[in-house]
Amino acid sequence: MLELLDGVLSLELGMSYARRTYVPVSQSRSEIERLVGRYGADQFGSASDTEGKRAMVQFRLNGWMLRFILPLDVKTEQQERTRWRALLLVIKAKLEACETGIATIEEEFLAHIVTPSGETFGQWAVPQLREAKKGGALPANIMAALEDRRGR
Numbered sequence: 001m002l003e004l005l006d007g008v009l010s011l012e013l014g015m016s017y018a019r020r021t022y023v024p025v026s027q028s029r030s031e032i033e034r035l036v037g038r039y040g041a042d043q044f045g046s047a048s049d050t051e052g053k054r055a056m057v058q059f060r061l062n063g064w065m066l067r068f069i070l071p072l073d074v075k076t077e078q079q080e081r082t083r084w085r086a087l088l089l090v091i092k093a094k095l096e097a098c099e100t101g102i103a104t105i106e107e108e109f110l111a112h113i114v115t116p117s118g119e120t121f122g123q124w125a126v127p128q129l130r131e132a133k134k135g136g137a138l139p140a141n142i143m144a145a146l147e148d149r150r151g152r
Helices: 025-038 077-099 105-112 121-134 142-150
Strands: 002-005 008-011 043-049 054-061 064-071
Touching: 025 043, 025 054, 025 077, 054 077, 064 077, 064 105, 077 105, 105 121
Parallel strands: none
Antiparallel strands: 002 008, 043 054, 054 064
């Protein structure tokens, strides 16, 4: 089921990774820091915004400043722990994809690259993509996209 949360469309699958985790948020945050360090990050920071119901993890990898904003619009501590475990999983999967040559850092982390204005590339690009999609400026189906790329 698709759900709109704070203007962001999310897919609700009825299941949640680590929904029964007992791992404290502080441990998940520390694991993320150690993980990105093992993959070569030379800077790391995290912050919490209780009023804004979000947290931030930021690190520098291969000269790219990368930022993840973790929405914490949750009702229970359990849901917060689950979100932090999911963030760890996402970052680990992206790093492993880069390490094994499946993708480059730029490809895998594109939406999370911090731009000179201080926003992430995703924060800048997503509203523009949504407008282009609404206006019909993007391919509506897979075959059209393939045909466009081949010039046919």
